[in-house]
Amino acid sequence: MREDNEPSYSLSAAANRLRRSVIRTILPLTTQPGVISFAGGLPAPELLPAKQIQAAIEKALREHGSDALQYRPQYRPLREWIADFMSKLGVECEPEQVFITNGCQQGLSIMARLLLDMGAGVIVEKVAFTGIGQMIAAPGAKPLTVETDLDTGLDVDRVEHLTSDRPRPRMVITVPNYHNPLGVSVSPEKRKRLAEIAARYRVPIVEDDPYVMLRYEGEQLPAVTALTEKGYAFYLGSFSKILAPAMRLGWIVAPPGLEDKIIVIRESFDLESSALIQRAVAEFCLSGQLEPHLERLREAYDERRVTMLDALEREFPDGARWSRPKGGMFIWVTLPEEADTWAMFDDAIKRQVGYVPGEAFAIGDRMKNTMRLNFSNASPADIKEGIKRLGKVIREHLEYRRAFLAAK
Amino acid sequence: MREDNEPSYSLSAAANRLRRSVIRTILPLTTQPGVISFAGGLPAPELLPAKQIQAAIEKALREHGSDALQYRPQYRPLREWIADFMSKLGVECEPEQVFITNGCQQGLSIMARLLLDMGAGVIVEKVAFTGIGQMIAAPGAKPLTVETDLDTGLDVDRVEHLTSDRPRPRMVITVPNYHNPLGVSVSPEKRKRLAEIAARYRVPIVEDDPYVMLRYEGEQLPAVTALTEKGYAFYLGSFSKILAPAMRLGWIVAPPGLEDKIIVIRESFDLESSALIQRAVAEFCLSGQLEPHLERLREAYDERRVTMLDALEREFPDGARWSRPKGGMFIWVTLPEEADTWAMFDDAIKRQVGYVPGEAFAIGDRMKNTMRLNFSNASPADIKEGIKRLGKVIREHLEYRRAFLAAK
Numbered sequence: 001m002r003e004d005n006e007p008s009y010s011l012s013a014a015a016n017r018l019r020r021s022v023i024r025t026i027l028p029l030t031t032q033p034g035v036i037s038f039a040g041g042l043p044a045p046e047l048l049p050a051k052q053i054q055a056a057i058e059k060a061l062r063e064h065g066s067d068a069l070q071y072r073p074q075y076r077p078l079r080e081w082i083a084d085f086m087s088k089l090g091v092e093c094e095p096e097q098v099f100i101t102n103g104c105q106q107g108l109s110i111m112a113r114l115l116l117d118m119g120a121g122v123i124v125e126k127v128a129f130t131g132i133g134q135m136i137a138a139p140g141a142k143p144l145t146v147e148t149d150l151d152t153g154l155d156v157d158r159v160e161h162l163t164s165d166r167p168r169p170r171m172v173i174t175v176p177n178y179h180n181p182l183g184v185s186v187s188p189e190k191r192k193r194l195a196e197i198a199a200r201y202r203v204p205i206v207e208d209d210p211y212v213m214l215r216y217e218g219e220q221l222p223a224v225t226a227l228t229e230k231g232y233a234f235y236l237g238s239f240s241k242i243l244a245p246a247m248r249l250g251w252i253v254a255p256p257g258l259e260d261k262i263i264v265i266r267e268s269f270d271l272e273s274s275a276l277i278q279r280a281v282a283e284f285c286l287s288g289q290l291e292p293h294l295e296r297l298r299e300a301y302d303e304r305r306v307t308m309l310d311a312l313e314r315e316f317p318d319g320a321r322w323s324r325p326k327g328g329m330f331i332w333v334t335l336p337e338e339a340d341t342w343a344m345f346d347d348a349i350k351r352q353v354g355y356v357p358g359e360a361f362a363i364g365d366r367m368k369n370t371m372r373l374n375f376s377n378a379s380p381a382d383i384k385e386g387i388k389r390l391g392k393v394i395r396e397h398l399e400y401r402r403a404f405l406a407a408k
Numbered sequence: 409m410r411e412d413n414e415p416s417y418s419l420s421a422a423a424n425r426l427r428r429s430v431i432r433t434i435l436p437l438t439t440q441p442g443v444i445s446f447a448g449g450l451p452a453p454e455l456l457p458a459k460q461i462q463a464a465i466e467k468a469l470r471e472h473g474s475d476a477l478q479y480r481p482q483y484r485p486l487r488e489w490i491a492d493f494m495s496k497l498g499v500e501c502e503p504e505q506v507f508i509t510n511g512c513q514q515g516l517s518i519m520a521r522l523l524l525d526m527g528a529g530v531i532v533e534k535v536a537f538t539g540i541g542q543m544i545a546a547p548g549a550k551p552l553t554v555e556t557d558l559d560t561g562l563d564v565d566r567v568e569h570l571t572s573d574r575p576r577p578r579m580v581i582t583v584p585n586y587h588n589p590l591g592v593s594v595s596p597e598k599r600k601r602l603a604e605i606a607a608r609y610r611v612p613i614v615e616d617d618p619y620v621m622l623r624y625e626g627e628q629l630p631a632v633t634a635l636t637e638k639g640y641a642f643y644l645g646s647f648s649k650i651l652a653p654a655m656r657l658g659w660i661v662a663p664p665g666l667e668d669k670i671i672v673i674r675e676s677f678d679l680e681s682s683a684l685i686q687r688a689v690a691e692f693c694l695s696g697q698l699e700p701h702l703e704r705l706r707e708a709y710d711e712r713r714v715t716m717l718d719a720l721e722r723e724f725p726d727g728a729r730w731s732r733p734k735g736g737m738f739i740w741v742t743l744p745e746e747a748d749t750w751a752m753f754d755d756a757i758k759r760q761v762g763y764v765p766g767e768a769f770a771i772g773d774r775m776k777n778t779m780r781l782n783f784s785n786a787s788p789a790d791i792k793e794g795i796k797r798l799g800k801v802i803r804e805h806l807e808y809r810r811a812f813l814a815a816k
Binding site for chain 2: 008009010011012013014015018019020021024040041042043045046048050053054057058061065066067068069070071072101102103105106109112113114115116117118120131134135137138139168170202203204232240244245246247248260261263264265267268269270271272273274275276277
């Protein structure tokens with residue numbers, strides 16, 4: 001029976017499909033004092049360039065006056081800087097093809113509204129950033145999942161098989177660099193294959209690339225968009241991980257001819273990105289402050305990455321495997337089959353160490369013996385200590401689980 | 409035939425339904441040098457509190473350090489300030505019912521994703537802010553339109569008739585104060601009726617209220633949300649018109665119990681609003697800077713409003729009528745039937761005066777003899793001169809149209 005005061009109207013199908021990310025629910029547990037957290041996807045606080053951001057905002061207000069505070073068209077010098085940056089990834093585009101967003105998640109929302117309908121097929125990895133799952137769920141599209149190899153990236157044979165199907169899927173999503181949560185990058189051969197598949201079957205690629213500038217090892221590979229026939233790839237970039245999440249700024253590079261559609265979709269969501277923040281970020285980038293800042297980030301994060309990989313080797317039990325990311329913020333750990341990283345989570349928090357159970361990233365399948373570890377947001381000393389604690393929790397958990405299973 | 413390079417994939421139904429607002433296309437014409445523009449919906453640039461905003465941002469960075477730059481939960485002191493502000497409109501709510509948005513347009517998007525499905529009925533005025541039209545079009549909902557009386561607001565008898573229908577509509581949209589573009593406010597009696605209708609038929613009200621703090625005349629009326637049985641009203645507020653559009657900050661007040669749904673919907677769009685801007689706006693409001701700033705705005709805008717109303721009386725031809733807003737930024741003009749404000753637009757621009765043809769705000773019907781005039785973004789001297797120019801353009805246009813119609 002309905003309670004007296006309970007509203008009786010229906011929520012939308014979209015509202016019923018969307019589920020709150022468990023990451024957001026467990027984060028508060030991992031940020032309690034004393035807990036070493038590998039759970040969040042946060043930049044290191046001590047490396048956020050607060051003073052430079054403040055100076056850039058000041059300069060934007062001084063030089064642009066009320067233009068920095070009004071409703072304004074997208075800031076052209078920022079679009080130009082981004083177009084220029086894209087050429088370093090092999091993508092030739094005009095500033096008119098660059099659309100300022102509030103970050104990659106808004107880029108994904110815009111892609112969904114541009115390309116997806118109820119029931120539309122979307123090719124996506126079985127393990128994906130939660131925001132990608134929500135992007136597919138919101139319009140009621142249908143995930144068509146592929147496996148991911150932890151050395152070379154998504155299974156392109158399977159991508160081709162699914163893409164060649166009728167009705168055609170409406171998009172292929174790829175996260176080419178330092179995948180969240182898997183830490184893997186797509187190999188050069190697979191990038192070419194993706195580009196060929198998109199053009200052959202005329203299914204657009206959506207390339208979600210928020211971590212590209214956090215490269216610690218290996219050569220810069222060309223973007224999948226750079227390899228793809230004109231018109232069949234959309235690229236999503238972000239300043240959240242390299243400048244600060246609170247800038248809420250990113251971009252889409254779209255094929256020519258879609259400007260009106262993309263702008264009206266963006267307007268339907270929330271009109272536009274802050275004129276002030278656009279000018280401040282342009283100031284930061286155009287005055288040459290980004291590259292030295294990135295150098296500092298890369299140096300610090302690389303040390304953390306190596307520290308974590310070494311600690312895993314030392315502390316984690318036999319049978320555990322993990323990805324070896326060449327950039328980004330995350331390592332993906334697969335424990336022996338008996339492990340259940342949800343069941344183990346409370347024990348870990350009691351031992352003051354946090355992570356995200358891998359299942360939080362599952363589209364479809366269960367993956368109960370996996371976890372995501374973030375290495376950008378803890379000091380090297382904390383990483384050593386935290387992985388040591390976590391190794392103990394895992395060993396005990398496995399011992400218990402094995403005894404339990406043997407007794408059954 | 410398809411051109412060789414033209415992508416052959418389909419866009420979504422939503423992308424095909426959404427049409428770019430003509431306002432955005434005509435605005436560039438009205439901002440040419442020399443043109444006195446009544447077209448935009450912009451705050452006066454000289455009244456934007458740039459220095460105070462800069463100081464608030466500085467203070468937020470100084471006091472909150474990296475917390476102001478990270479991914480962060482909604483800033484509690486800002487939610488508390490908003491909950492307190494809501495009590496002045498008669499709305500009793502907890503800070504947990506306040507959800508920070510990027511402004512009213514994002515509030516509308518969130519409402520659409522929460523409540524609307526393809527084909528769902530939405531009760532809306534025939535003349536509405538373009539963003540409301542987009543909010544309905546995006547999910548493929550169906551506008552059920554009602555007329556608006558320029559003295560008392562929307563036709564509540566018609567609202568009740570449509571609301572009582574089966575299947576029930578999914579929401580009633582109302583803009584209670586200083587309607588964009590009509591300039592009208594909903595009378596106290598009609599507010600009560602709306603509240604009763606919502607509770608009786610169990611259809612939620614969405615109250616879009618970005619102009620409430622720009623009141624120049626008359627008493628503060630209670631929000632429709634304040635009068636509505638708990639659970640049946642959502643309130644949307646914004647800092648865009650009172651602080652600065654580039655803050656990109658607003659809020660929703662929702663019934664209790666919807667927190668998880670609203671947060672996941674917001675996350676699916678673009679994760680969250682800037683932690684930095686939330687803290688800066690909270691600093692501005694909590695340190696008592698908002699009220700004196702609003703006083704300055706009200707004084708200046710009221711002078712402009714009165715100047716425009718006087719000039720209309722003097723310069724516009726017989727048979728023209730207009731709304732007499734008690735707040736906000738807009739006056740709605742209805743010219744004699746023969747007039748066509750689109751046909752006249754080029755002549756107006758040649759005479760260096762801009763406006764928005766009323767048809768830009770039509771949901772369904774044509775309204776070719778109407779226009780929206782903004783009075784907040786031109787000096788009193790420019791208002792006098794611009795309305796004089798526009799009066800001449802209208803007289804000549806009417807003369808020509810009448811001669812043309814007589815000759816037919």
